[in-house]
Amino acid sequence: MIDIAESPASETTMNQAKHVWSACLSKLSERVNSQSYKAWLEPIVPMSLEAGVLTLQVPSHFFYEWIEEHYEEMITAVVGAVLGKDARVAYEIAKDDPPIESHADVAAVAPLPRSEPKSYPPQPESFRIGNAPPNHKRSGGSGSFQNFLNPRYTFENFIKGESNQFACAAATAVANNPGGTAFNPLVIYGGTGLGKTHLLQAIGNRVLQLHHNKRVIYVSSEKFTVEFVEAIQSDRINDFSAFYRSMDILIVDDIQFFAGKEKTQDSFFHTFNELHHLSKQVILSSDRPPKELNGLDDRLLSRFQWGLTADIQPPDLETRIAILQHKGKEQKIDLPVDVVECLAANINNNIRELEGCLISLLARASIQRREITVELAHEVLRHTIGQVKSPITIDEIQRNVCEYFSLPTDLLSAKTRKQEIVNARQIAMYLAKELTNSSLKTIGLHFGGRDHSTVIHAYQCVEDLMRVDMKYRSTVEQIRRRLETRTKV
Ligand code: ADP
Ligand code: MG
Secondary structure (H helix, E strand, C coil): CCHHHHCCHHHHHHHHHHHHHHHHHHHHHHHCCHHHHHHHHCCCEEEEEECCEEEEEECCHHHHHHHHHHCHHHHHHHHHHHHCCCCEEEEEECCCCCCCCCCHHHHHHCCCCCCCCCCCCCCCHHHHCCCCCHHHEEEECCEEEECCCCCCCCCCCCCCCCCCHHHHHHHHHHHHCCCCCCCCCEEEEECCCCCHHHHHHHHHHHHHHHCCCCCEEEEEHHHHHHHHHHHHHCCCHHHHHHHHHCCCEEEEECHHHHCCCHHHHHHHHHHHHHHHHCCCEEEEEECCCHHHCCCCCHHHHHHHCCCEEEEECCCCHHHHHHHHHHHHHHCCCCCCHHHHHHHHHHCCCCHHHHHHHHHHHHHHHHHCCCCCCHHHHHHHHHHHCCCCCCCCCHHHHHHHHHHHHCCCHHHHCCCCCCHHHHHHHHHHHHHHHHHCCCCHHHHHHHCCCCCHHHHHHHHHHHHHHHHHCHHHHHHHHHHHHHHHCCCCC
């Protein structure tokens, strides 16, 4: 069933190692600050996964000693969580690293370089030790620079659903005509792991695909800040500004980290103005709506209103299922429907976590030579989120809704058209459509054999009311949350 177990051995173990390590990295990124992450974890290269041993390559002896002292325990724990507690981690040192003799290595891996950069843009040390794909260097008018686009993120492998449709449509429009739409800047906001970085990067990749000579750069607000501070320290602020102002497309991820950094914001503000004035495209992301970005300068926030702000919401069940199926196909693995539904039902508001679980599942299946079954999925879920929920059923939704409104459940199936019953029935039908994978016909049958058109009508009524009536919306969301956070095993 898992064809990774049948491909040529070395390639297989390397691929598995890559998948497992990427799941580990996503967990590690939550535990260490981003500078340490970039300096010490990103440069590690997964080499193989054999007999439960994950071999990781580190760039130097010094690097290994640092890892041993600071991160080994954490890495071992995370690998254990992904692969099971029997898993082990082995380290190897890149062949071209000479044994430690001097402190030269220290300079090569220190998180913050203090030496004067020889050319602009300065390459932060974390990149010098090789974490950026070399084919993503581009030449531009003022010399070559790394654009930090990851070719993995494309529109083609971004699954569209109701939750991200608007943001995705706006991103596509901008990618096809950068600087030429009214969406400048384009600001995409939403919770973590919902696809903001993916969309931002997809825009950059699409632009380069269509126009090879455009100058595109992707930068996180943290990296922009670090570079700004370094530029000041090394008296290269003019180079810094000129570099970012020479872009055709400037992509800045996670601008919430600009909060409170007044001087950086000031520099960004001027860069923004200059680019906007020249009809160059600016694309930004944030983890919350711009008006909730405390600590950001009002004049910067007001600039965002010149363009378009689009949100990404947590994906609904259907989209989560589609994403898992797509990821399965990418790995050339036929995932059983019940396994996909089980994972999708359990992880409902973070696509990164959803991906991580799938990777753990595939790794376990392959290492322990087991079939991909719901039991195995439960095992992985218990390890990753600590619990397993059975999929929500229509009966459960009906019970919860009636409990909330203090109504007897059987009235939902009765013929009565009393307003309060109609209201509860409509909400229950809406939630059944949202939270289960049942067809409209099946949902109708659970409500006294009503027709599928009645379910559609109820769904639309609830959606319309939620749009105009905040109190109603909060009622529906409360019931939804109760259902989604229940921990029935
Ligand atoms: P964010 O930047 O919002 O925290 P990311 O863009 O890093 O989230 O997404 C987390 C992971 O989930 C990435 O691996 C990304 O490719 C994947 N992902 C997110 N949304 C989608 C989607 N709609 N379709 C496919 N993969 C997605
Ligand atoms: Mg992101």
